[in-house]
Amino acid sequence: MAKKKGSRFGSEELELDMTPMIDIVFNLLIFFMCATKFRSQEGMIEAFLPKNRGQGSGTPQIDLNEVRIKLLWYDRSGRPTNVKTPREGGCVVLKIGDEVFNSAGELEDFTYRGRYLPEKHPVWRKLYEKLVAFRDGYSGTSEKGLPVIIDARKQVPTKYVISALNEVVRAKIKDVTFAAPEIPY
Amino acid sequence: MAKKSRVEQDPEPKPELTPMIDIVFNLIIFFMIVSELSNLTVEDLQLAYADQAAKPPKTAGAEKILQINVMEQDGLIKVRGHAFTTDAKLIAAGKYDSLAKFLGIEATGYEREEPIPGSPGPGPSKMRVNIRADKDGAFQRVQEVFDACMRNGIYKTSLAASKDDPGGP
Structure with missing residues (x-):
């Protein structure tokens, strides 16, 4: 608020009262601090389930051109295992058809900038390139293009499944579904 | 008499808006925090990383x-x-x-x-x-x-x- 101050020469000088402005500035500061979300930026990847499964559905149709990305669960020696976590020695092995993308333990031991970050392993780039090749060579009749199925064993940590799905989306493949849990591996 | 004449000369009182703005801002902050705490649809979880993840579609x-x-x-x-x-x-x-x-x-x-x-x-x-x-x-x-x-x-x-x-x- 401006205050009038008489001067020796009869003119009036204005003196600004800064207190209310500082009040408002502090309030704005608190407001924007609270409004800022400190949570990580979250998104979502669409992956529809098979439409022709579940309640009252018929026999699922099989496309012979479909690509099935398998996320297998092996022990360190490369044999199927029933251990529950990577700490107990479980390892993820990525496979399409007969092609194996990584050896057991390779993902779990991978470090990036001094941290264990399997999400940064080159195997995901390799998977992407493979998917692009499949997509470009697709000769099926589906309107949505190459169908891809992600088939992960139940013990596989979710981050590996998301990484595989991430590469499918990067390869601009529209028809991606998850294998139903009851499908035998 | 002199006192009365000074009152007559004073300009009309203007409402001081600053305290009201202060209170309004404080109320906004309060309700923001309360609404954040009551947001139970999203639990605190460590999500996997995916750079291709899209923003949720605006559905109503x-x-x-x-x-x-x-x-x-x-x-x-x-x-x-x-x-x-x-x-x-x-x-x-x-x-x-x-x-x-x-x-x-x-x-x-x-x-x-x-x-x-x-x-x-x-x-x-x-x-x-x-x-x-x-x-x-x-x-x-x-x-x-x-x-x-x-x-x-x-x-x-x-x-x-x-x-x-x-x-x-």
């Missing part, structure tokens, strides 16, 4: 996406702050409600697509579901949610992911 009304939180610590599934399970033993013991049953009730509020030729049941549901699962949790938990969705004809699923690069820029 019946097309709103149901957030399903797969909790790692207690093995439960939380929807709008309410705990559900897929474990038949826990359901039979009456400890928690069945997720499949809940989804079945929720799906009734959504339209269904045309039935699939050759399938005797109703068409797939238009309901959308976003599954938020801990990145180090076993995929089996997500598969159980998938199973509950498929039992109710819900196929429009998505997985939540973090867009923050764990390896840094």
Whole structure:
């Protein structure tokens, strides 16, 4: 608020009262601090389930051109295992058809900038390139293009499944579904 | 007399708006914090990284996406702050409600697509579901949610992911 101050020469000088402005500035500061979300930026990847499964559905149709990305669960020696976590020695092995993308333990031991970050392993780039090749060579009749199925064993940590799905989306493949849990591996 | 004349000369009193603005801002902050605390649809989880994850589509009304939180610590599934399970033993013991049953009730509020030729049941549901699962949790938990969705004809699923690069820029 401006205050009038008489001067020796009869003119009036204005003196600004800064207190209310500082009040408002502090309030704005608190407001924007609270409004800022400190949570990580979250998104979502669409992956529809098979439409022709579940309640009252018929026999699922099989496309012979479909690509099935398998996320297998092996022990360190490369044999199927029933251990529950990577700490107990479980390892993820990525496979399409007969092609194996990584050896057991390779993902779990991978470090990036001094941290264990399997999400940064080159195997995901390799998977992407493979998917692009499949997509470009697709000769099926589906309107949505190459169908891809992600088939992960139940013990596989979710981050590996998301990484595989991430590469499918990067390869601009529209028809991606998850294998139903009851499908035998 | 002199005093009275000074009063007469004073300008009309103007309302001081600063305290009101102060209070309004404080109220805004208060309600923001309260609303943040009451936001139970999204639980605090460590999501997996995916740079291709898209922002949720802006849907309104019946097309709103149901957030399903797969909790790692207690093995439960939380929807709008309410705990559900897929474990038949826990359901039979009456400890928690069945997720499949809940989804079945929720799906009734959504339209269904045309039935699939050759399938005797109703068409797939238009309901959308976003599954938020801990990145180090076993995929089996997500598969159980998938199973509950498929039992109710819900196929429009998505997985939540973090867009923050764990390896840094």
